[in-house]
Amino acid sequence: MTRTPLALVALLGASALVLAGCSSTPGGATGGNGDGKIQVVASTSVYGDIVEAIAGDAVDVTSIVASTSQDPHSYEASAADQLTVSQADLIIENGGGYDAFIDGLIEATGSSAHVITAAEFSHDWPGNEGHDHADGDDHDHADETDAADDHDHGDHEGHDHIEGFNEHVWYDPHTMEHLAEAIAEELTELAPADADAFQKGLSTFVAGIGDLETSLADISAAHEGDKIFVTEPVPLYLTAAAGLTNVTPEAFSEAVEEGQDVPPATLLEADKLLKAGDVRAVIANAQTGGAETTQVIETAKAAGIPVIEFTEILPEGKTYLTWMADNISTLAATLNR
Numbered sequence: 001m002t003r004t005p006l007a008l009v010a011l012l013g014a015s016a017l018v019l020a021g022c023s024s025t026p027g028g029a030t031g032g033n034g035d036g037k038i039q040v041v042a043s044t045s046v047y048g049d050i051v052e053a054i055a056g057d058a059v060d061v062t063s064i065v066a067s068t069s070q071d072p073h074s075y076e077a078s079a080a081d082q083l084t085v086s087q088a089d090l091i092i093e094n095g096g097g098y099d100a101f102i103d104g105l106i107e108a109t110g111s112s113a114h115v116i117t118a119a120e121f122s123h124d125w126p127g128n129e130g131h132d133h134a135d136g137d138d139h140d141h142a143d144e145t146d147a148a149d150d151h152d153h154g155d156h157e158g159h160d161h162i163e164g165f166n167e168h169v170w171y172d173p174h175t176m177e178h179l180a181e182a183i184a185e186e187l188t189e190l191a192p193a194d195a196d197a198f199q200k201g202l203s204t205f206v207a208g209i210g211d212l213e214t215s216l217a218d219i220s221a222a223h224e225g226d227k228i229f230v231t232e233p234v235p236l237y238l239t240a241a242a243g244l245t246n247v248t249p250e251a252f253s254e255a256v257e258e259g260q261d262v263p264p265a266t267l268l269e270a271d272k273l274l275k276a277g278d279v280r281a282v283i284a285n286a287q288t289g290g291a292e293t294t295q296v297i298e299t300a301k302a303a304g305i306p307v308i309e310f311t312e313i314l315p316e317g318k319t320y321l322t323w324m325a326d327n328i329s330t331l332a333a334t335l336n337r
Contacts (some may be wrong), residue, residue: 041088043099095119096167172237175197208321262292
């Protein structure tokens with residue numbers, strides 16, 4: 001989704017001149033809150049947590065969307081958000097049209113902070129054809145790194161929704177590993193004295209990613225080809241890594257994600273799929289819903305199909321790694337019933 005609320009447009013236009021003098025200066029940390037630390041702004045707490053896992057107390061991290069009650073697709077930025085972005089030394093966004101509000105804030109403030117876009121590290125991102133889960137990860141990721149380094153604040157076309165691209169890239173641990181590498185590299189440029197600490201944090205995070213991928217491989221070994229139905233495409237990177245087959249009619253999940261009515265013929269197709277007895281699990285988005293989603297869940301339960309819920313935002317008290325581990329564990333337990 002790429003809608004920019006009119007309230008955001010009005011807010012940014014009214015306050016841009018006031019905050020223009022607060023913009024980050026190129027070439028180093030500003031310590032916008034007075035403590036001299038690198039100021040990192042993340043569009044959501046998912047990315048804020050990854051930064052904290054790498055940098056610890058060496059940076060100050062602000063996550064704009066940090067509650068599971070908030071929807072990044074429709075989030076309306078505030079004047080406080082604009083001030084936060086204006087003081088950033090580094091900005092982490094999802095991209096792919098998911099968190100368009102952050103691009104509006106960058107443009108309004110004229111921020112010169114480096115922007116790292118997570119979606120550009122996905123193997124599905126246009127131009128990343130060489131990025132392959134199955135290649136032992138021994139190829140050169142320069143294409144992904146170059147794409148992230150070429151962010152032009154005056155041109156945000158690359159951050160619009162791309163047809164056929166699943167922007168929920170944080171559900172792909174492989175992509176998050178390469179995002180983390182880019183974050184560590186940028187933090188090292190901003191604070192060379194902390195390079196060893198950043199590398200240590202990165203190594204620990206990457207080890208955790210390895211544990212997630214091992215667990216996903218275990219599911220794949222036991223359940224490759226098992227069919228799942230998802231109300232939205234949110235978890236598909238994770239389920240694909242687990243070897244599962246998504247049988248959801250594309251028109252169903254697209255309509256639900258866009259907040260549109262599911263075509264009656266598609267709803268009937270979904271009903272038949274669930275009643276056929278081949279679907280092993282239904283995965284719903286805990287943060288959104290609607291009549292069609294409710295109908296699918298009720299049909300699944302009546303057919304004896306387990307229903308599990310995933311969220312888009314980091315649950316309170318979880319880290320990215322523990323959150324993903326919980327999701328994978330829940331998926332495995334459901335399939336092993």
